[in-house]
Amino acid sequence: MVSDGTPVEIDQVRLAALIRDIPDHPEPGIVYKDITPLLLDPAAFRMMVDGLVAQVDGAAIDKVVGIEARGFILAAPLADRLGAGFVPARKAGKLPGESRGIDYELEYGAETLEIHDGAIAPGDRVWIVDDVLATGGTAAATAALIEGFGGQVAGLGFLLELGFLHGASKLTAYRYATLLTA
Numbered sequence: 001m002v003s004d005g006t007p008v009e010i011d012q013v014r015l016a017a018l019i020r021d022i023p024d025h026p027e028p029g030i031v032y033k034d035i036t037p038l039l040l041d042p043a044a045f046r047m048m049v050d051g052l053v054a055q056v057d058g059a060a061i062d063k064v065v066g067i068e069a070r071g072f073i074l075a076a077p078l079a080d081r082l083g084a085g086f087v088p089a090r091k092a093g094k095l096p097g098e099s100r101g102i103d104y105e106l107e108y109g110a111e112t113l114e115i116h117d118g119a120i121a122p123g124d125r126v127w128i129v130d131d132v133l134a135t136g137g138t139a140a141a142t143a144a145l146i147e148g149f150g151g152q153v154a155g156l157g158f159l160l161e162l163g164f165l166h167g168a169s170k171l172t173a174y175r176y177a178t179l180l181t182a
């Protein structure tokens with residue numbers, strides 16, 4: 001159900017069929033989940049955004065944080081639908097203004113995400129969005145960064161969870177939702 005009580009019909013089979021597996025990208029052994037076919041299909045894109053809105057389930061949200069890069073594509077229309085601000089969480093050195101970052105470990109190597117100073121105010125209710133929940137390290141680090149600004153993480157929403165990587169185990173402190181599971 002969306003926040004106004006309208007039932008949302010999410011055709012999971014249709015959405016899943018529009019996510020393409022690219023073996024061995026960006027490195028051998030990784031099966032990359034390519035969402036660009038879904039983005040090409042206007043009805044499927046709308047259905048996905050309807051589903052992302054339904055995940056929030058009427059919670060009051062001040063800011064939607066999208067994780068670079070594909071999280072931006074989902075988070076921006078969600079923020080618009082919710083009447084919330086959109087905040088990009090970007091890789092190190094990309095944001096033009098003063099920002100604060102968090103370092104975290106990935107399956108292979110380390111990464112840093114940054115958010116502009118002032119983008120999250122203390123007490124802001126924040127919803128985090130990304131396309132794929134894999135090991136959960138990126139999402140958990142983003143949540144910690146938001147809490148460092150004094151924001152309250154109201155929850156996290158994903159298009160697709162890779163269940164075999166058990167990313168949800170890093171998000172036990174939070175509410176989270178996924179439209180699809182692989």
Ligand code: AMP
Nearest residue numbers: 031032033131132133134135136137138
């Ligand atoms: P995680 O392992 O959950 O920290 O994922 C790291 C980032 O890479 C997240 O932004 C995911 O959306 C993305 N990601 C991880 N694995 C995949 C995959 N197999 N296909 C597409 N994106 C992925």
